[in-house]
Each structure stands twice: as C-alpha cells, then as structure tokens.
Amino acid sequence: MATKPIPDIVVGRLPVYLRALSAMSVEGKSVTSSQELATRLGLTSAQIRKDLSHFGEFGKQGLGYNVVFLIEQLRRILKLGQLWDVVLVGAGDLGRALANYQGFHDRGFRIRMVFDSNPSKIGQTLAGFVISDSARVVELVRREGIRVAMLAVPAAQAQPATAHLIEAGVQAILNYAPTTLIVPRGVYVQNIDPAVHLQRMTYYLEPPGPR
Amino acid sequence: MATKPIPDIVVGRLPVYLRALSAMSVEGKSVTSSQELATRLGLTSAQIRKDLSHFGEFGKQGLGYNVVFLIEQLRRILKLGQLWDVVLVGAGDLGRALANYQGFHDRGFRIRMVFDSNPSKIGQTLAGFVISDSARVVELVRREGIRVAMLAVPAAQAQPATAHLIEAGVQAILNYAPTTLIVPRGVYVQNIDPAVHLQRMTYYLEPPGPR
Structure with missing residues (x-):
C-alpha cells in the first residue's frame, strides 16, 4: 500500500501507539492529540506525527485524533483485522x-x-x-x-x-x-x-x- | 571510558555478541573471526568489526579473535564483572x-x-x-x-x-x-x-x- 518501504523502526512504534490508544479508549477518551500521546509514551509529538504521516492523514489540524478511528487504522496497517x-x-x-x-x-x-x-x-x-x-x-x-x-x-x-x-x-x-x-x-x-x-x-x- | 557516546543500537548488539561467543566457548572453540560470528548472527562481518572498534582493538588482522579474551572484554564493557x-x-x-x-x-x-x-x-x-x-x-x-x-x-x-x-x-x-x-x-x-x-x-x- 505504501509507495516506499517504511523504516522498521517506525513499524516497531506502531504497536506501542496502538497499545496507548487502546488504553485511552478503555478510559473513555474519544479524542487525543499527538502531544497527549507523546506525553504518555515519553516521545515527542513531532515524532508521532511524522511516524503516522507515513501511512496517511489521521487527524485534523487543531482537532486532534479520533481515538477509535486511529485504533482502527493502526489495526488495519498492522494486519490485525482478523485474529x-x-x-x-x-x-x-x-x-x-x-x-x-x-x-x-x-x-x-x-x-x-x-x-x-x-x-x-x-x-x-x-x-x-x-x-x-x-x-x-x-x-x-x-x-x-x-x-x-x-x-x-x-x-x-x-x-x-x-x-x-x-x-x-x-x-x-x-x-x-x-x-x-x-x-x-x-x-x-x-x-x-x-x-x-x-x-x-x-x-x-x-x-x-x-x- | 569511551571518548564519545556509543550509539545505543551498538550497545544493544553487544549482549548478542557475548551470547554467541559464550556458546562458542562452551563448544570448545578458542578462536573465531568476525566472519564466523557474522554467519552465526545473520549480520555482516563489517558490522561486527565496526561495532567492536568503538571499544578498542580486540583481534589481530588475519588471526581473528581469542574467544575467552573477547568474552572478558565484552563482560567488562557491559559491567558484568560482578553479579x-x-x-x-x-x-x-x-x-x-x-x-x-x-x-x-x-x-x-x-x-x-x-x-x-x-x-x-x-x-x-x-x-x-x-x-x-x-x-x-x-x-x-x-x-x-x-x-x-x-x-x-x-x-x-x-x-x-x-x-x-x-x-x-x-x-x-x-x-x-x-x-x-x-x-x-x-x-x-x-x-x-x-x-x-x-x-x-x-x-x-x-x-x-x-x-
């Protein structure tokens, strides 16, 4: 799907993002930001935005990310649609x-x-x-x-x-x-x-x- | 001891080198080469030589590495001298x-x-x-x-x-x-x-x- 190979180090962070987003979802959070994710993960928001940008546009400037939508997208990217x-x-x-x-x-x-x-x-x-x-x-x-x-x-x-x-x-x-x-x-x-x-x-x- | 910081990715490979060398030692092997290590580890010999060169000279050109000596050096580098x-x-x-x-x-x-x-x-x-x-x-x-x-x-x-x-x-x-x-x-x-x-x-x- 991607036009050029994604660095493996980026791929390796996606499951960690997914894990954090899933925890947010369990906590009842419906919207998040790259800054909030970054704080949870000890990363920078720029890093998170850059990593996600390899795969598409998942948030709206100033509105942040819809948690459930981003979870679905990460699950799709990581081929987790089926067990x-x-x-x-x-x-x-x-x-x-x-x-x-x-x-x-x-x-x-x-x-x-x-x-x-x-x-x-x-x-x-x-x-x-x-x-x-x-x-x-x-x-x-x-x-x-x-x-x-x-x-x-x-x-x-x-x-x-x-x-x-x-x-x-x-x-x-x-x-x-x-x-x-x-x-x-x-x-x-x-x-x-x-x-x-x-x-x-x-x-x-x-x-x-x-x- | 090192004059500039060693990349963490290099540090992360040292325990894997140590594990492979320890296995060689158990097998009774007293001398090895970067090529032999590379084959065992699915890496290139150049990678191994470059990683080790951050810490000093551990082998002799054409003679390879003394397994026990290199184990001791890696244990020292990784602070494993004491439990x-x-x-x-x-x-x-x-x-x-x-x-x-x-x-x-x-x-x-x-x-x-x-x-x-x-x-x-x-x-x-x-x-x-x-x-x-x-x-x-x-x-x-x-x-x-x-x-x-x-x-x-x-x-x-x-x-x-x-x-x-x-x-x-x-x-x-x-x-x-x-x-x-x-x-x-x-x-x-x-x-x-x-x-x-x-x-x-x-x-x-x-x-x-x-x-």
Whole structure:
C-alpha cells in the first residue's frame, strides 16, 4: 500500500501507539492529540506525527485524533483485522505463562496449538490445550495453515525447532530461546531474552562493587 | 571510558555478541573471526568489526579473535564483572517463570527479592524466595541497594510500582507489563511485550483471510 518501504523502526512504534490508544479508549477518551500521546509514551509529538504521516492523514489540524478511528487504522496497517493463529512450541515455565496469558486475544492473536518434545508433557493439558509432540510440528502446523509461532524452548533446541516451523509454513517467530535464529528471507524473527535486555541497560550503570 | 557516546543500537548488539561467543566457548572453540560470528548472527562481518572498534582493538588482522579474551572484554564493557542483584516485582505466571529461570546467573544477574501485592501470595515461597509485600519495596530494595528490577505486574499496577522502585534507587527496569513506563532521566527501561513484538511482524505478512 505504501509507495516506499517504511523504516522498521517506525513499524516497531506502531504497536506501542496502538497499545496507548487502546488504553485511552478503555478510559473513555474519544479524542487525543499527538502531544497527549507523546506525553504518555515519553516521545515527542513531532515524532508521532511524522511516524503516522507515513501511512496517511489521521487527524485534523487543531482537532486532534479520533481515538477509535486511529485504533482502527493502526489495526488495519498492522494486519490485525482478523485474529492470527499462533503455535506455541515449548511447554515449560515460560510456555505455561504464555499459554495462560489473557492479553493476546484483544490484540490480534490466539494460540491454537502447543507442542513439546518431552514425553512426560505430550498428551497433558496446558491452559486448555492438549500438548502435541514436537515431532509433529510440520504435519499439524501446516495442516492448520498457522503462520505465527512463539518459541519457548532451550537454546539447543531452538534452531531445529525453527527449521520445522519454517517447513510448516511459519513466517513470523517470536523467539524466547537465548540464541540467534538463522532464518531465510521472508521469515521474521523478534527476540526476547531477558539477560540480553538487562545487559543492554547495565552498560549505562556504574558497576556494582566487589563482594 | 569511551571518548564519545556509543550509539545505543551498538550497545544493544553487544549482549548478542557475548551470547554467541559464550556458546562458542562452551563448544570448545578458542578462536573465531568476525566472519564466523557474522554467519552465526545473520549480520555482516563489517558490522561486527565496526561495532567492536568503538571499544578498542580486540583481534589481530588475519588471526581473528581469542574467544575467552573477547568474552572478558565484552563482560567488562557491559559491567558484568560482578553479579547484579535484581528485584522481581510480580509473582504471577510470568514472575514464576522468571524466578525459576536458570539462565540469569551465568550472564551477570541474580534475583534477590520477589514482591507481590496479592495477600494470598505474600509470605508464600517462590523458587526459594519468600514473597514480600509490594508495599515494602521502597524500604527493602533501598536497604539492599538493588538497582535492577524486573517488573511482571498487570498494566494498571506498572506505573505505581515503577515509582516505588525508582524511589528505592532502582536505575534499570525490565518491563514486562503491557504499558509504557514514564521514568526520569538516568533510569533505563527495556520493554518486553509479546503482543507488541508479534504485531511488529504481522505488519510484513499477508493478512489472514476472513473466517
């Protein structure tokens, strides 16, 4: 739809705008401004206006943004008009937390299948899902046409699991395994590794003293 | 130590380099090259050399990098010479997964205290920690001098909890709550919100069809 590619850093801020607008909507706010959004998000209003301008005109000068309208537009841009089915691979502590998380549905996603390779977990129930054998990922995920995955397995299992997911047709992987996944062009990965995120912050702090 | 500020995007890649080098070390590899690292990480060797050059000379032309030496240097740069004490706020499903996660210690962090505001959880044990009342965060976190926090509470509790953590002296917050935290200058936040990460990827996909 866009005439030139949008910088990924801009794309990355849209879900944050959407989240803030959704909170405003829940609070009963029907109109907002780039300045109000900016204050909530610790950004500048110019940044927000510039980001949104990549996609069209969503507000009227001096009148601000209609919250519900802007939510609808962001959901359209982010392809959230229909729920995305998601496959979860890994039913350990983190997989359990993800499977039980109630926040996905309102934001465009629903877990559809849960896999684990541990024989003691296969066949057990987790958050209403019967845990399937990871060996069947290619068969079952392909059959359901699921294209989004969350990967919550140990580092050593992550790349083989990724290969199976891609073979099954998955195009987007939220990777919780503490390792870098190698994927072909056209497959998107986002990485969540708490230690990486923590280390990125400690760089800026004075180190703790010796004990 | 550096003469000019390092771009944050460069800082953000250092923990990923460190993770890959640590994996190489476990595999018994003693020497590597920017090319080998690049292949593992899906980056270019020029990128890696440029990033590292901000901090000094760590390899010899044609001889590559000594893995253990480069690990030590990255740990020094990221202030990981001593373990950082971490406070965990929120003992729900996600807090439980974080408290039980075995991967922090080797990477520079140890959880020291766990808080929750739910009376049914206060006093219970989680992964060896007695859960303390969130109302005591300022008192207890300040007393222990803890400067790093993980926040795993519902969105509505996140900003008040953040205010308490900052009052207690916390300077770095890994935020799992699905909301943007407003913090003063000198306090660092990294955000983990799986729906935001998923939405950032679906932007690039063909939308699912109607059902």
